[in-house]
Amino acid sequence: MNGSPTLLAWASSAMSGLLSVALAYGAENPGGTGKVYSLEEVSVFDYTGPARSELQSGQPTTDCGDAPAEGVAYPAFQSKKPIYGTVLFDLSLFDPRAGLRYYFAIDESAGAGYDRLYFDVNHDSDLTNDAAVGLAKDPPAGLGNMPGSVLFENLRVNLDYGPGHGVFAQTVMPRLMKSGENAYVFFTAPTARKGKIQLGSQEVELVLGQVHTITGRYDGPMTGAFLTGTEEAPPFLGYWRFMNGTFHRLSATPAGDKVTVAPYAGPFGVLETGTGGRNMAPPTIEFGWISSRDAFLDIGDCSRKDGKLSLPVGDYRPFRMAVRYGQRRLGLSVDTAQLGRNDAPVVFPLTIRQDKPFVLDFSEKPEVVFKNPPAGNRLKTGQMVSVEATLCDVRTGTMIAALEDTTKKTGSTKLPNGRDLDMFESVAPAVKITNSSGQTVAEGSMPFG
Amino acid sequence: VPDDLKLSGNEETFTITATFDTGELYGTVKGQREVVIGR
Numbered sequence: 001m002n003g004s005p006t007l008l009a010w011a012s013s014a015m016s017g018l019l020s021v022a023l024a025y026g027a028e029n030p031g032g033t034g035k036v037y038s039l040e041e042v043s044v045f046d047y048t049g050p051a052r053s054e055l056q057s058g059q060p061t062t063d064c065g066d067a068p069a070e071g072v073a074y075p076a077f078q079s080k081k082p083i084y085g086t087v088l089f090d091l092s093l094f095d096p097r098a099g100l101r102y103y104f105a106i107d108e109s110a111g112a113g114y115d116r117l118y119f120d121v122n123h124d125s126d127l128t129n130d131a132a133v134g135l136a137k138d139p140p141a142g143l144g145n146m147p148g149s150v151l152f153e154n155l156r157v158n159l160d161y162g163p164g165h166g167v168f169a170q171t172v173m174p175r176l177m178k179s180g181e182n183a184y185v186f187f188t189a190p191t192a193r194k195g196k197i198q199l200g201s202q203e204v205e206l207v208l209g210q211v212h213t214i215t216g217r218y219d220g221p222m223t224g225a226f227l228t229g230t231e232e233a234p235p236f237l238g239y240w241r242f243m244n245g246t247f248h249r250l251s252a253t254p255a256g257d258k259v260t261v262a263p264y265a266g267p268f269g270v271l272e273t274g275t276g277g278r279n280m281a282p283p284t285i286e287f288g289w290i291s292s293r294d295a296f297l298d299i300g301d302c303s304r305k306d307g308k309l310s311l312p313v314g315d316y317r318p319f320r321m322a323v324r325y326g327q328r329r330l331g332l333s334v335d336t337a338q339l340g341r342n343d344a345p346v347v348f349p350l351t352i353r354q355d356k357p358f359v360l361d362f363s364e365k366p367e368v369v370f371k372n373p374p375a376g377n378r379l380k381t382g383q384m385v386s387v388e389a390t391l392c393d394v395r396t397g398t399m400i401a402a403l404e405d406t407t408k409k410t411g412s413t414k415l416p417n418g419r420d421l422d423m424f425e426s427v428a429p430a431v432k433i434t435n436s437s438g439q440t441v442a443e444g445s446m447p448f449g
Numbered sequence: 450v451p452d453d454l455k456l457s458g459n460e461e462t463f464t465i466t467a468t469f470d471t472g473e474l475y476g477t478v479k480g481q482r483e484v485v486i487g488r
Contacts, residue, residue: 326473368480376487382452389467430468
């Protein structure tokens with residue numbers, strides 16, 4: 001068996017992409033006074049800095065296929081194979097239930113390529129009362145000639161966050177990309193915000209953009225935030241940057257014209273691991289990131305003494321966390337498939353308090369959750385079926401997304417933040433199919449993810 | 450699902466078992482899902 005870079009891929013996915021919230025459920029108010037800086041609006045197509053490709057790519061949706069969504073009214077299509085899709089704007093790692101779901105469909109008006117977009121701009125699940133959107137007549141350089149890519153005219157979407165939260169208008173550039181039978185649609189916000197800020201002793205350029213998700217606003221922790229001149233990995237506004245021995249919190253106005261940089265001056269608590277009653281040394285947290293309702297921290301930035309981590313007081317959950325225990329290294333991860341669902345667990349189980357250490361002992365045994373085939377599924381011979389199962393702590397919405405055998409080192413590499421990482425063989429889940437007599441008819445391994 | 454899969458009758462219930470080996474942490478953790486396959 002060859003070594004697998006499972007854990008590295010798992011860790012790196014934190015960077016690829018994958019709100020204003022109540023501080024009572026998040027990290028402690030930083031308390032320190034902040035300094036306010038002005039940001040200017042820039043076109044993502046005129047911007048030439050290192051975040052250019054992320055800003056231009058926009059929010060992707062892979063939720064495209066040949067099946068219409070239930071309960072949605074569609075216009076009559078010319079195409080024999082219209083593309084049906086859904087995009088979740090305001091998707092958030094920080095607020096698992098956040099999200100504004102929009103339906104769309106793409107037609108071939110002349111039977112010679114996809115050239116008509118129907119998007120539920122007025123958000124009433126009825127695409128028959130939305131104007132058809134044609135191809136972009138004057139696409140920006142770089143987007144107009146991408147192979148397999150079709151750019152549509154800009155859309156203006158009003159994102160309604162409900163009473164008391166406001167409506168935020170946002171222009172997006174929809175782009176269809178076909179790869180074989182698969183279709184992907186990207187939504188790019190054509191403008192971003194840019195300016196210079198002081199972070200610790202360093203002056204850096206900050207760019208805010210709606211790269212992970214379209215929100216129409218810049219004040220949420222999920223807002224893309226790119227700093228030049230720093231070797232940081234997670235480009236979130238909610239990521240607390242650690243400079244000169246201090247965490248710095250960035251916050252922005254909804255319009256993104258002002259950003260405040262405030263050093264954290266609040267209390268700290270302790271996160272440690274416990275045995276959970278097992279007759280072994282406690283697990284070791286190797287690296288990772290944790291998030292609260294409004295903050296995102298790199299564990300590597302937190303001071304560590306005798307295996308105990310010092311963290312700002314708050315309620316967190318593992319976003320990505322690599323833990324070594326005996327002969328296994330496991331990758332804990334938020335179950336991102338649940339994001340945006342009304343029933344997604346909103347649990348931040350790592351309760352860091354100033355007066356009492358939080359002990360992470362892995363005493364709750366996870367369970368195997370099948371995502372495919374669905375329960376009650378009836379199949380016919382000759383039909384394709386994929387088996388997808390994950391190992392989950394259903395209560396907290398956390399899953400074990402990687403398992404490695406630490407006795408089988410395959411090499412080493414560097415994490416996106418520059419730290420060294422040993423690589424080990426992946427311990428892939430085993431799958432076996434038995435008939436009603438208990439006889440095995442098929443077996444094999446199933447990749448993670 | 451192979452076309453020539455032998456079925457006990459017109460349809461048969463099959464069991465899919467997924468096993469994760471977590472080592473000393475939780476040991477092996479198994480889960481099952483039943484599917485009905487027919488012609």
